[in-house]
Amino acid sequence: MALVVQKYGGSSVGTAERIRRVAERIVETKKQGNDVVVVVSAMGDTTDELLDLAQQVNPTPPPREMDMLLTSGERISNALVAMAISSLGAQAQSFTGSQAGVITTSSHGKAKIIDVTPGRVRSALDDGKIVLVAGFQGVAQDTKDITTLGRGGSDTTAVALAAALKADVCEIYTDVDGIYSADPRIVPDAKRLETVSFEEMLEMAACGAKVLMLRCVEYARRYNVPVHVRSSYSTKPGTMVAGSMEDIPVEEAILTGVAHDRSEAKITVVGLSDQPGYAAKVFRAVADAEINIDMVLQNISKVETGKTDITFTLPRELGPVGMEKLAKLQTEIGFTDLLYDDHIGKVSLVGAGMKSHPGVTATFCEALSEAGINIELISTSEIRISVLCRDSELDDAVRALHQAFDLGGDEEAVVYAGTGR
């Protein structure tokens, strides 16, 4: 008998009718002889409605109270799914994140999971019950306050529970059929991937693939939890995210896909003194503003001036914060100018095969130049090549690369419509 953890997104339980359908799928899994733990996000618009209410009473609501407010959404959906399950004759029990032993840090709105102690979940399973756990939420280890995990929180809850319960698989039900070789909205012949290694999925997620959040994949990789991405609306096979790329025979290693990201902005620090420690000052300043930077480029120093430029990318919504922080420190750090550009796009090619297939970078650059796309910045990892271009050229870049590396398939893709938490 296997232990299966299933996670359903907010759109999968958006109406009473959908809740009943989800319940049928859950009971079916139980009838097949599995122990089943289910994590459900808040129903469709619940979160937006609660956010709207909060805005009406306080434009800047205290994070602790926001968490108290928002976590009620998952309680509602989980209780309703439990009711739907019992109406099908099976036994179900729903637990809050706190009851399920999801222990987190106390940083409200973006808490991190410290530990999962699923004692009550385990004993409910031992009683033959289907267990529902409210996703996206936990309880702070120190303050005992209710916390939320932020974006991708429900997926992470599911994976964390699967790890703590030593589940055989964590099934993430969403509104796409799986992980694709590119965003089907941009590349109509994008191919669904049967399996993806953790490392490849990490790179895809880090480069903008939205089906799985990075933190969820990181968690799954750390605890080696196979994650099965499937559609809530079909019984198609989906994509299995599991295993290390080290286990893929070199000969079989291939290119996974093309990811893109239009959520970044670019800051260039001009005329920075090309001495040890000056770049560090810049990045310390940015780090102090709690901004994670992504790509970095340092130009070759101009000998006559002994000055250099440093360019880096950061989340677009944090662009103004970063600029302000650096501007304040202009004299202290000592640079001549600051440039800001939020019309950039990032396209990435990911795949373990990169190591064993020479000339990938060459083909990559040729494909873009043939498409008339100018490369503004390049960064690479062992299994990834990423470049910046104009955001207006991003879609063309994705299509050009997808075709150049022959990643297409013939299966028809379900267009991705965005997941909730």
Place this chain on the structure above:
Amino acid sequence: MALVVQKYGGSSVGTAERIRRVAERIVETKKQGNDVVVVVSAMGDTTDELLDLAQQVNPTPPPREMDMLLTSGERISNALVAMAISSLGAQAQSFTGSQAGVITTSSHGKAKIIDVTPGRVRSALDDGKIVLVAGFQGVAQDTKDITTLGRGGSDTTAVALAAALKADVCEIYTDVDGIYSADPRIVPDAKRLETVSFEEMLEMAACGAKVLMLRCVEYARRYNVPVHVRSSYSTKPGTMVAGSMEDIPVEEAILTGVAHDRSEAKITVVGLSDQPGYAAKVFRAVADAEINIDMVLQNISKVETGKTDITFTLPRELGPVGMEKLAKLQTEIGFTDLLYDDHIGKVSLVGAGMKSHPGVTATFCEALSEAGINIELISTSEIRISVLCRDSELDDAVRALHQAFDLGGDEEAVVYAGTGR
């Protein structure tokens, strides 16, 4: 510095605008130098909407999951009020019933409070914070599941917290100006009562006065918590429920008011053997069906037959259950017939003055007979006279008694519109 517990009903927080107004009143109380603990019911229609959702997924939802579902309503309203308070510059923290230490039995949907251990509430108060506690809910002592307290649960939560925190007063904010000498919808010149003793309020509540639920008054009396009933929409003085009628000088003791109740039905067991133990069999049968009976009448036995009739009243919604239970046992108990009547009304006169004013019963009966109302059953306590009549005659009966005992005032009454939980 006083410690004040305030409770606001669902209609008082039905919209963002009302929530802001409630927040202002709370902050005002804090500014006056009081420690403030607030219990808020779920917003206006939230509970009905959740019940409707539950019905859609399962016509007979499991009580445990119903409690998980419904308690989210109070979490939402309390978090929102906390946000509104902090938008006014004061510090607020909201707690679930469980976090506030409301320990209950595990009978979902109608749990009883076993203990209140408000450690977190106390320390938040000590930090100078305004504390919000989700009403109507607690945590089961044995199963650690989330429970709801049933009707009047939020009022009871407030009184229980006031008792555990040794508060100076528990203010119940509702949509009437206080306790009236009769229902103002029936008696336009009904008078608002300045003060009512616990015993009198118990009788009023037990006889159908709906402003305060019986269980809440019982709790307040047991722990001697003064309950101040006030309007959410005005600053009128309201009614103070406090003290024992024993403390009222006999000379000043007066009649409190006229209560009515149209929620009962009447069952008559005909031709019961007039031997010791037969009545007991009847009431044991009813008790086994978990039905609380109210008034009881045993007719004088007919000597020639040695048979008697027993009539009792019970909650109307349980009438069919009671009839079914008794019908099953007809042969075992041995009676000739069962009569059911759900067109009855009960009118009661309550007041400590009854003891010291002779002739109250006479005046009572005269008033009703002059109004052409036939008395079907009488029961009395030390400070109460109750009679059954036709439900169609109930309003006339209330008016007749209210006038006969000159209970009217001239202050204009706010018409009672029903409270939530």
